[in-house]
Amino acid sequence: MTPEQEALRDAVRSLLDKHSDVRAAIETPRGYDKALWARLCDIGVLPIPEEYGGSGATRAETHLALEELGRTLTPSPLLGTAIAAQALLTFEGNGILLRRIAQGAIATVAWDHTGITSTDAFDHPEVNARSDYLDGTARYVLDGDLAEILLVSDGRSLYEVDLAGVTREHTPTVDQTRRLATIHFSNAPATRLGPWKTEIQDIALAALAAEQVGAAQRALELTVEYTKTRVQFGRPLASFQALKHRMADMHVLVETARSAARAANDEVSAAVAKVYCSEAFLKIASEMVQLHGGIAITWEHDAHLYFKRAHGSSQLFGSPADHIERLTRSAQL
């Protein structure tokens, strides 16, 4: 990590320490803190070059910010918006859209999981391009009902959709810290940006993996802190070897997951990161619940938020099983 990256990470962490209130945010109609989003954009965490009015951050810096947001589970449009910005940057001539994002517009991408045999839950978006009008339904679209810029793929092309032509509804899921939506397209006017590229999916998987690693790391830290202070049989829980070994295994998982996430930069390594980080975070969140005991089963304690986020994130952008299926069919395997 460069000194500049460390400074950026510290700035994001300090901002979230002071201003992130997950419980309050999920009770608001839009599900996130608008003032916090504005401050985050001001720090310059979006991967937009300076020529488009951005901070010049690269995806490495964006991923550091996503790790921080993962730690605190802060609901934020950063994940979807960062993916959309990177998707736009894979084409020429999207300066206007990129400038709007740099100024704080929320953006998202909905795509067909080309090359994946989907389960019923992941058959989105069922859109069919009819010249520059789209029909169909896109499901489980990240920030889909909030986005001011909506990019959608029919599996062949990527479009920017005129929001006047779509109806959108919030889709509540098990993870209240994540905003998903269903979008209906009925003769919706759309501008074709270019051919759909699978590298946009790789970009999304890598970004999500960074967030998963941050959340897994924090779930472990909270578990370590709790077991060091909770006393039973006259000793801290953390002094019992059976629990120490479980936390040691959690640490091994976090460290290897971080390596996989940071290395994700092509089709295979992004799929590896998605599967590995999803499974690592799921395991760590389950262990967090077990090692906290009864308190973890309460609404008041945050353990269930990590647990739900772990499950939701493992399903987002295709489940580990979907990606294992894809890997087995790829040239590598």
Next chain:
Amino acid sequence: MDLTLDAATLEFRAEVRSWLTEHVRPLSSMDTAPGFEEHRTWERLLAAERLSVVSWPEEFGGRDLGLLQWLIFEEEYHAAGAPGRVSQNGIFLLAPTLFAHGTDEQRARILPPMARGDEVWAQAWSEPEAGSDLASLRSTAVRTDGGWLLRGQKTWSSRAAFADRAFGLFRTSPEGRHRGLTYLMFDLRASGVTVRPIAQLDGEPGFAEIFLDDVFVPDRDVIGDVGDGWRVAMSTAGNERGLSLRSPGRFVAAAARLVELYRKNPDPALRDRVVDAWIGAQAYRLHTFGALGNPPTGPAASVTKVFWSELDVSVHETALDLLGEVAPGWRDGWLFSLAGPIYAGTNEIQRNVIAERILGLPR
């Protein structure tokens, strides 16, 4: 993380690949007398090409290459199915200790014959009453004119049945558990040494007991200061647990073989386990490449040790489940993988290290 290799590294990879393709052939088990000598000859062949210890300085037989090139060498070595390294205790465990704590005289005298396979080293850590609790060891080194006299018993000593020399810890003072230990090297053929081979679970003597009865060791064969052996030894332990001994090349190659096996014996019920093992090997590789600038030593090495040893077991168990029987080509690797979570400090000890020294959990 950028895994793009420069032209010189790619050229090195090509050179290693082509040399191995031309020279690798199956050898007998290194845990038999004739197989041991075949492996020694193989080490000499590697050394003649300066390929036995590529990361060492040229004066000791290496090529002065970096850790990245060593990892590339290892990937090619394992992908080619090249023989196990009979020299590994010396080149991966003793040599790093000599680089860190030895004298110029020791390095000049010991490293070149080690690199050529002329002197093969065994390790002598464990004792019948000192396994996981290594610091409770009882073998002693008693001061004598010009050196030390070793007394006691070592066990689980890998390669000792046929090796030339050994290194280990001995108690030079009864005071303190860790403070009274000294790191010494000795000749396995010296007067007073009795080596009793122990058959491993494959039936061959991969390790041995060593009985020491007033074995003379000159002062020049003490590494580091007298009484400072524990600290010196722990730097070796970090190498054994970390990436030196178990580079990702071994697991990436084994996982690739597993995928190949699945192609020939597809069993949908086992498919996820095959992919998980492959993903695990990739994750370990990425972890290692990511740590290049800051190689895991000390407690961080315990993280990698737990990971690679359990990955190795799962790759081999999945292969056996695919085959439905203990098949040639996988049996030896499977049996060897069972030792991984035990040697170099059991994984239970590693988990204690991670819990107490990284996570700060109370003892």
